[in-house]
Amino acid sequence: TPYAPIQILIEDTRHDDHKLGALGAVAQWITDAKIDDDILLLTGDNYLGCSIDAFVKSARPGTPLLAAHDIGNLERAKQFGTVVVDKSQIINRKSQIVPVASFEEKPPNPKSTLVSTGCSLLPRSTLPILLEYAASHPDNVGGIFEELLRRKISVDAYVFSEPWFDIGSFEAYLEATLSLVGHNVLSGENAVMEKTECAGSVVLGKGCRVINSTLENVVLFDQCTIEDCDLRDCICDDGCELRGIDLRKKMLRKGTKLIRKD
Incomplete structure (x- = not known):
C-alpha cells in the first residue's frame, strides 16, 4: 500500500480541566515520541479546499508555512488568527507564497481579512520554540506564529482561493454543506430514495434508505x-x-x- 498506517494518540485526561490544550498536546507528543522532523499541523474542524500536497511542496526549506484564506469580512475575522502580508514581496506567484508581516490571534480590531486556516508546516528547527511557548500558552496554537515573528524568524503564507470553512459548529457545518453541494442531492453507493421531496442541500450516505419523506438541508451519514x-x-x-x-x-x-x- 502507498499509505502509511495512521497512529492515533489520545490524551491521558479524564476531565476537561485536565486537558493539555491544543498546543500543549502537540508539545507532549513531540517530547514523548522524540520527534525530530518537520511537522504538519491540521488543527480544528476545517474544510480545506486546497491541495495539502501542493501546500507542503510550496514550503521553503527551514521556513514555517501557514495556509491562509481571505474571508472578506473584518467582523468575522475577529474569530480567527489574522494574517497581514506584504503583497509586494510575493515569493512564488504561481502558488501565492507571501511573507507574513504580522499575525494576530483573534484580534478585537483586525487589520486584515486574511485568516489562518489551521493548516501549517513547522520545520524541525522551530520545535524547541514550540515546546517553550507551549509551556506557558498551551491553548494558543496560532500564537506560535506571533512568537516566531517576535523572534525575527520568517514565516510564509500560502494564500489559496479554493473554498475553506470552519465547520466546528452545527450551523457552520450546514452552511458549508449548502455552499459546497448547492441545491442538489448527492447520493452515496446503494442509497435509495422513493416518494420523497428534497430542497436545499441533501446528502445521502452509503446504503441510506429514504421513503415518503421531505428533506431540506439534510445530511445523512451511512x-x-x-x-x-x-x-x-x-x-x-x-x-x-x-x-x-x-x-x-x-x-x-x-x-x-x-x-x-400511533
Missing part, C-alpha cells in the same frame, strides 16, 4: 433509514432510524432510533 419523516436543517450520524418523525435543526448521534407509534 446506513440511515428515514421513513414518513419531515426533516429540515438536520444531521444524522451513521445508522440512524427515523419513522414518522418531524425534526428541525437537530443533530442525531450514531445509531439513534426515533419511531412514532
Whole structure:
C-alpha cells in the first residue's frame, strides 16, 4: 500500500480541566515520541479546499508555512488568527507564497481579512520554540506564529482561493454543506430514495434508505433509514432510524432510533 498506517494518540485526561490544550498536546507528543522532523499541523474542524500536497511542496526549506484564506469580512475575522502580508514581496506567484508581516490571534480590531486556516508546516528547527511557548500558552496554537515573528524568524503564507470553512459548529457545518453541494442531492453507493421531496442541500450516505419523506438541508451519514419523516436543517450520524418523525435543526448521534407509534 502507498499509505502509511495512521497512529492515533489520545490524551491521558479524564476531565476537561485536565486537558493539555491544543498546543500543549502537540508539545507532549513531540517530547514523548522524540520527534525530530518537520511537522504538519491540521488543527480544528476545517474544510480545506486546497491541495495539502501542493501546500507542503510550496514550503521553503527551514521556513514555517501557514495556509491562509481571505474571508472578506473584518467582523468575522475577529474569530480567527489574522494574517497581514506584504503583497509586494510575493515569493512564488504561481502558488501565492507571501511573507507574513504580522499575525494576530483573534484580534478585537483586525487589520486584515486574511485568516489562518489551521493548516501549517513547522520545520524541525522551530520545535524547541514550540515546546517553550507551549509551556506557558498551551491553548494558543496560532500564537506560535506571533512568537516566531517576535523572534525575527520568517514565516510564509500560502494564500489559496479554493473554498475553506470552519465547520466546528452545527450551523457552520450546514452552511458549508449548502455552499459546497448547492441545491442538489448527492447520493452515496446503494442509497435509495422513493416518494420523497428534497430542497436545499441533501446528502445521502452509503446504503441510506429514504421513503415518503421531505428533506431540506439534510445530511445523512451511512446506513440511515428515514421513513414518513419531515426533516429540515438536520444531521444524522451513521445508522440512524427515523419513522414518522418531524425534526428541525437537530443533530442525531450514531445509531439513534426515533419511531412514532400511533
